[in-house]
Amino acid sequence: MKTSMKSAVALFFALPSIALASTWKVDDSHSSAGFSVRHMMVSNVTGSFNVKSGTVNLDDKDITKSKVEAVLDASSVNTGNAKRDEHLKAPDFFDTAKFPEITFKSTKVQKAGAGKLKVTGDLTMHGVTKPVVLDVTGPSKESKDPWGNTRTGVTASTKLNRKDFGLAYNQALETGGVAVGEEVTVNLDLSLVKQADAAAPAAADKK
Numbered sequence: 753m754k755t756s757m758k759s760a761v762a763l764f765f766a767l768p769s770i771a772l773a774s775t776w777k778v779d780d781s782h783s784s785a786g787f788s789v790r791h792m793m794v795s796n797v798t799g800s801f802n803v804k805s806g807t808v809n810l811d812d813k814d815i816t817k818s819k820v821e822a823v824l825d826a827s828s829v830n831t832g833n834a835k836r837d838e839h840l841k842a843p844d845f846f847d848t849a850k851f852p853e854i855t856f857k858s859t860k861v862q863k864a865g866a867g868k869l870k871v872t873g874d875l876t877m878h879g880v881t882k883p884v885v886l887d888v889t890g891p892s893k894e895s896k897d898p899w900g901n902t903r904t905g906v907t908a909s910t911k912l913n914r915k916d917f918g919l920a921y922n923q924a925l926e927t928g929g930v931a932v933g934e935e936v937t938v939n940l941d942l943s944l945v946k947q948a949d950a951a952a953p954a955a956a957d958k959k
């Protein structure tokens with residue numbers, strides 16, 4: 753009896769936190785992952801990756817307890833130039849045959865002002881894992897789409913050094929400098945769809 757009473761009390765206090773937690777899936781067809789890097793010391797080349805999947809476990813009571821995971825398809829790299837994209841997929845850069853995915857898993861979420869967050873996490877790319885900090889705006893105000901889904905959105909950005917992930921290929925220029933910059937600016941624009949709560953177990957049929 754005492755054990756049952758303790759279990760009931762524990763469940764009672766757990767219910768509010770359960771009720772205030774929600775799971776959101778990244779809508780890959782309406783989300784983007786872009787990047788920008790200096791080229792020939794004179795201009796920026798932009799590109800993108802397809803968002804393969806992503807989940808946000810949002811704690812509505814304390815957003816700093818939320819969790820984020822995302823996966824990008826490295827082989828989908830697209831800079832608008834087929835020859836350059838093939839080089840980016842090759843061992844000189846992403847080596848997508850060996851490392852087909854880029855992943856992010858959050859380790860800490862901090863408030864950074866109204867509607868702003870700093871999300872620290874482990875970014876794994878080219879077989880190397882390094883901590884990065886995303887500057888996040890959102891989540892935005894929830895809305896209903898024409899199909900009855902509840903949506904929200906976030907944008908995020910960060911800067912990283914590609915050499916930290918083993919992407920060291922470069923060419924020196926006769927006029928000084930290098931062909932490809934080391935600093936890469938990353939921008940994410942994610943549409944999130946709220947997932948339905950798990951269905952309660954069906955009650956046993958009465959005899």
